[in-house]
Each structure stands twice: as structure tokens, then as C-alpha cells.
Amino acid sequence: MRRGVSLQDISDGRLYRAEDWVRADAGGCQGCFFCCCHTARAIVLDPLDVARLTHGLRLSFEQLLQQYVELGVEEGLLLPHLRSEGREERCVFLNAEGRCAQHALRPGICRLFPLARYYDAQGLHYIIQKNECVKKNRKLIQVQTWIDMPQLAQYEHFVKQWHDFRIRAVQQAGGDLKGLNLYLLRVFYQTPWEEAAFYQQFAARLKQAEDDLGI
Ligand code: SF4
Ligand code: SF4
Structure with missing residues (x-):
């Protein structure tokens, strides 16, 4: 969740889990591509997103x-996000028909929208963002069905680990963010x-990184 705003400011105030039902189903979006414009910088790619894109696009x-991604600073870290094009800042994967040309490979943040992630001491939750999706009368759908990610329990574990690791890494680095x-x-x-x-590969790299960085 963005800092400096309350849960009630940006959502219905509820925290959801994967098995909960939420009013997120935009029904195929029906010609709308509002959330694929002016948002590419916010679509920060995690290592799984990049693994899927590199394999899927060869x-x-x-x-x-060089083609689809650029680096930007996100909470002090230099991380990849999708590129955008033109005055509308259309996502580089948005095709002429206003559809996602890489729907099967779309990043985790795109899979969520209009949901977002929320982290607290109890772990990973989901929130439904208000004033983000322009479609009214969205249908109820189970969070896990909406996200449509295989091996969801492992995925959520990875998402939480990656989130927590970045926070600890920044704290440990002190001022040396360039090296990190x-x-x-x-x-x-x-x-x-x-x-x-x-x-399994991520777990091994994470363990090595924690050793290398002393966290
Ligand atoms: S990757 Fe697809 S779903 Fe995500 S912003 Fe781009 S066009 Fe939209
Ligand atoms: S704003 Fe809502 S209806 Fe429009 S493309 Fe995004 S999810 Fe679909």
C-alpha cells in the first residue's frame, strides 16, 4: 500500500484473503483500457514477472x-517496470484494439487490478481499490479466481518474501543503495x-543474498 494514506482513503476498508469474495470482476473490461494507460511506471516487475516474460517472449x-521494460526508482531501489508510449502513456503491451497483447504473461500487479496488496504482521492481504477501476457494477469473484495464478500458496509466499527482503535489504544497506x-x-x-x-530457484537465491548482504 502507498505510504501516507489510510486504508479507508483508498479502499472499502476491508482486508481480503485469497478465498474471499470481492467485487473486482470487470467482466472482460468491454473495450475499456483505462488502467493500461498512465500506469506503466507503477507496474514494477518482480523476479517472477521477469522470469515469465523472458521465457514467454524468448x-x-x-x-x-531494450524493448519493453525500463528501470525506475521504487522506494529507494532501482527496479524494472513496464515501458509506456505516446501521449496517453499506453503500456507497451497494449495493442491497437485496446487489449493486452501479453495477457498470459501479464505481471502480477496487472493480475490484481483493481485489487492491490496490503502487508501487515499477519501477512499478505488484498484490498479493493476505490476510484481506480472506472467500471461500475463489478461482479463478485473469489480473489484467487481473479488473480488466476497457478500454485497460489507458493506464489503468495514468494510475494511476501520478496517484499520483506527488499525492506530488510534497504535497512541493512544504510546509505549504500548503489551497491545494493x-x-x-x-x-x-x-x-x-x-x-x-x-x-525453488528463488529460495536458493534469496538465501544466498541474505548471506551475502548479512541480513
Ligand atoms: S501488461 Fe497488459 S494488462 Fe498490464 S498494463 Fe500492460 S496492457 Fe495492461
Ligand atoms: S479500469 Fe476497470 S474496466 Fe477499465 S480496463 Fe481497468 S479493470 Fe478493466
Whole structure:
């Protein structure tokens, strides 16, 4: 969740879990592509997003950076996000018909919208953002159905680990964010991921990173 705003400011004030039902189903969006414009900088890619894009598009991370992705600063860290184009700042994957050309490979943040993630001491929750999706009368749908991510329990564990690790890494780095950024980019983005068993690979890299960074 963005800092400096309350839960009630941006949502219905409720926290949801994967098995809960929520009014998020935009019914195929029916020609709307509002949330695929002016948002690309906010679509920050995690290592799984990049693993799926590199395999799905048969590109290296460096090739992704040349065409579809750029680096931006997110809470002190240099992380990849999707590129945008034109005055409408259309996401680079938005096609001429206003549909996502890479729907099967879309990043985790796109899978959520109009949901978002919320972290607290109890773990990962979801919130429904108000004033973000322009479609009225959205239908009820189970959070896990809406996200449509295989191996959801493992995915949520990864999302929480990656979130917590970044916070601890920034705290540990103190002022040396340049060194941390170079390390994170190399270990979690530039070094290719094997196509199978992402979560096992991530666990091994995370353990190594915690050792290397002393966290
Ligand atoms: S990746 Fe697809 S769903 Fe996500 S912003 Fe781009 S066009 Fe929209
Ligand atoms: S704003 Fe809502 S209806 Fe429009 S594209 Fe996004 S999710 Fe679909």
C-alpha cells in the first residue's frame, strides 16, 4: 500500500484473503483500457514477472530492457517496470484494439487490478481499490479466481518474501543503495531463471543474498 494514506482513503476498508469474495470482476473490461494507460511506471516487475516474460517472449533481461521494460526508482531501489508510449502513456503491451497483447504473461500487479496488496504482521492481504477501476457494477469473484495464478500458496509466499527482503535489504544497506541496487539487479533479474521450478530457484537465491548482504 502507498505510504501516507489510510486504508479507508483508498479502499472499502476491508482486508481480503485469497478465498474471499470481492467485487473486482470487470467482466472482460468491454473495450475499456483505462488502467493500461498512465500506469506503466507503477507496474514494477518482480523476479517472477521477469522470469515469465523472458521465457514467454524468448528474450534475455537485457533484450527486455531494450524493448519493453525500463528501470525506475521504487522506494529507494532501482527496479524494472513496464515501458509506456505516446501521449496517453499506453503500456507497451497494449495493442491497437485496446487489449493486452501479453495477457498470459501479464505481471502480477496487472493480475490484481483493481485489487492491490496490503502487508501487515499477519501477512499478505488484498484490498479493493476505490476510484481506480472506472467500471461500475463489478461482479463478485473469489480473489484467487481473479488473480488466476497457478500454485497460489507458493506464489503468495514468494510475494511476501520478496517484499520483506527488499525492506530488510534497504535497512541493512544504510546509505549504500548503489551497491545494493547493482547486486539485486544482477542476482534477481539479469541472471537468467531456468524455465521450471522458479520458487525453488528463488529460495536458493534469496538465501544466498541474505548471506551475502548479512541480513
Ligand atoms: S501488461 Fe497488459 S494488462 Fe498490464 S498494463 Fe500492460 S496492457 Fe495492461
Ligand atoms: S479500469 Fe476497470 S474496466 Fe477499465 S480496463 Fe481497468 S479493470 Fe478493466
